[in-house]
Amino acid sequence: MQHDLIAQARTWLAEDPDPETRDELAALIEAGDTQELAARFAGTLQFGTAGLRGELGAGPMRMNRSVVIRAAAGLAAYLKAQGQEGGLVVVGYDARYKSADFARDTAAVMTGAGLRAAVLPRPLPTPVLAYAIRHLGAVAGVEVTASHNPPRDNGYKVYLGDGSQIVPPADGEIAAAIAAVGPLDGVVRPEDGWETLGEDVLDAYLARTDAVLAAGSPRTARIVHTAMHGVGTSVLTAAFERAGFPAPVLVAEQAEPDPSFPTVAFPNPEEPGAMDLAFATARRAAPDLIIANDPDADRCAVAVPDTSVEGGWRMLRGDEVGALLAAHLVERGVSGVFAESIVSSSLLGRIAEKAGLGYEETLTGFKWIARVDGLRYGYEEALGYCVDPEGVRDKDGITAALLVAELASVLKERSRTLLDLLDDLALAHGLHATDQLSVRVEDLTVIADAMARLREQPPTALAGLAVTSAEDLTRGTDRLPPTDGLRYHLEGARVIVRPSGTEPKLKCYLEVVVPVADAAGLPAARVRGAELLAAIKRDLAAAAGI
Template identity: 35%
Template sequence: MKEFITKAKLWLTSTFDTETQTEIQDLIANNPKDLADRFYKDMEFGTGGMRGVMGAGTNRINKYTLGRATQGLSNYLIENTDKEQLSVVIAYDCRHNSKKFAKVVADVLSANNIKVFLFEDLRPTPELSFAVRHLDCDAGIVLTASHNPPEYNGYKVYWADGGQIVPPHDKGIIANVNALNFSEIKFDANEDLIETIGKEVDDVFITESANKGSLSNNIDRKNLKIVFTSLHGTSIMSVPDALAKAGYTDVHIVEEQRKPDGDFPTVKSPNPEEPEALEMATNLADQLGADIVIGTDPDCDRLGVAVRDLDGKMKLMNGNQTMVVMTDFAIQKWKNEGKINGNQFVGTTIVSTELVNEVAAGYGVQTNVALTGFKWIAKMIRDNPDMDFIGGGEESFGYMVGDFVRDKDAVTATLLACEVAALAKQNGSSFYEELLKIYVNNKFYKEHLISITKKGMDGAAEIQQMLSDMRNNPILEIDGEQIETLSDYQASTRKNLITGEVTNIDLPKSNVLIYQTASGTRIAARPSGTEPKIKFYFSVNTSLDKIENAQQVESELDAKIQRIIKEMKLN
């Protein structure tokens, strides 16, 4: 505690404004527990950049932590780029303080003689990724906390290729940030270097999205009834226009959730993974007899898709299911055009369904598997310049179509989901039936996610202890099946627990453990890179002989997952 108070008192100096000093003084006098949480560590870049609760302190999102990150980025750009005039584009979402924070970031960049393109108002994260290359910038920044609660905000950095920063740039930037004192931040803006942008970039982005997301010429798009909700986020700026541009005319927006609002007043969580978040949309779909529901998270990089099951009821697909269906559809399009020649690949992550690998292999398409986080899928494109990237996804409701955007992109993915639904309807099928056909042709995979929240310093220690226990005292059997392999991405090893054989994993180190049986039953554990959570991913599979038996098989797989959860004492 003494150490935390010493760190906090540094925030009572003239480097910090009066408002910040007052907030710190109150914490020292009245709330030592909160003070400890704000100063026990510095904000770090995780899988989704820097994200946290807003407020004063080194472990909070505020003018100074954002300023320090931006000063470190500025220093790194100046040291590592030969261009006479560096440039960075900035976007922000609907969260509290996002617009103010975006201007702080612009001020610091311009004070370092870096040209800034600042969006005039909130914009989707994928448009920021697109704008980096469209404007030929050296980097991009978006102020967002994705689907986190209202008290959060965040900061993501993109490199010149439009992808989030990865090695060696991430480590180089962080080293520069860590070397800085807050007194070294240049906050005095050079307004001549800050240019406001808007419609001129929007128009190109929407047109390109419609081109990339509309994969077939012979689809009756007017016959698909769509319900869309932006969940109070930025997608309202792009998705309706993109749908219209692509030719979808029967689109119904959830009006109560249309207005951007950082309080997200109509939902407990603005997370399209949660059925409750899409409840207003699915209710409207039932009233209208709609075919498909699309909901996006606040910064519009992830989408939830609900479609009608075999009984005609709206069913929320999970991220693995939508990824598999959209990947199959996209590859089929390439095949129909005669473009599959063994030089194509799709991207996925280590905790996503292995069904996507089977689907791609069936077409002769390679699957590249990366760590969790779309920055690694974007890096695949950079690392394989001689190969064609068809698309990529992850279990957490993110998908990227082609490479014109180098991050998960709910705008283009919305169009792709609607293409699947529209063509299926035209052919007397449905989005859900297309998924079941994939299960019949391969295997029925069922996935489930459990997130356990452990807040604060003590919570972080608990999460690390849970992973340490699983690493040092491995599970040997689960639901009557012997564990065959334990993959430890922190140690970069995969150990066969039956034979003792150890092989190396050729991926960057990450604190992830994956247990797998010979039948493909899989349990993965990892700490979230953006929230105070530990996540457990379960995957089981079996054969499906015909669509009519899908409900029974799914019930059996669900029961298996619940037995595993109970055995691990996670319920």
């Protein structure tokens, strides 16, 4: 077995086009590090509806140029099989390690396969790529990004010509085409022949951002902004300037792209400590809001002044921002369908119903939300908001930031805040409190074991609330295709358990709904909601064995 492993590694080494990963792999072979080699050659990084995502390094279980070239060749073969010979593929990339290399390799493979390729002019937010696909009439797009993953990761996200991410069966067909790619020396990769786009594509995206705001709306909200060492700063500040908002105050330590992400353990606004520098900046600048983007700026996090919490600033949950934006759009008189994924708060459905708007619930991910017929607004709790589906059929942290700032400006004119509007929503629809139990693992069998345990011994009650129905989502439902997940409905609560599609995590999404009779009852309702969530989290962890 050891001999076969070394032979497999030497075969990979012989065709690796990257001197860095060649040196890395050669050193492992020379050292006879079979444990590390076994980890890297235990299989292949699987291409799915999230594309590819993994740790950088040599070998088929890591993100590297060899893996990317095969992915690009498989995608090219799939597009040609769909009759797209000669079609345009737009390629974008973030500022992570190797992103520019992976983008160039993708453009070279597309060109060599008889397609046309155009690369964005520099590292830019993922929403710019999603916009450019439809703007340029492309047959597909690729974004090289690992979003908010740790610094050593990178990823490969694929869009088709409608500007939305791939879903079955396209993902399986592309995966099969990737598996059919032969030796890399058979993949034609010319040195040139593709186009590098100019700044005009970004200008067109920025012009489109104006569409999310109401004509003549107030633009007075002052924000502190952090890009989390990603690519969002220049685009967000340009969008705010075009719209006529005050210039954002930047978190200087995190404003420029830096693939090492030196000030955060994980470049995700939801992670503990990630917002500390933004809070410190806000205490000096005294803005109306803090807005944070993740490194590829497709997510948008919001924090608000709150004297009741330590430090004076509170992060809003994704579900809270999702409801606030929905309420704002309703007040503006929009029409169409509101949509969210099953893991998001049920409050959106109540807002849509009261406003007489359509409502749809989808599987997790914007690849599903973006496909809802007549979509006007979509969101999911992981800080993703689609506020202009005609422009970007995906989550967009730039346009979401503009819409949040507009809402804050409208409320500011009325001497009110986002927290006041949340109170209004609780009084109108009940207090919808949400939380998450998220467990990051080194060994993926922990996740499989937890899911199996819950399927074999489903809980009958959580936090003293009876489980009124339990669904195994692998079987699908009347309105949802199959997915690996479990859903429990309780008396006044809901729980969904699923493995993450992009990280080694088991995620459990919790929601309780507490009736509120009047404003005087809000504090007690919040306490009750927090108590129930904590108890559900405790009981669910015990039931899952995590």
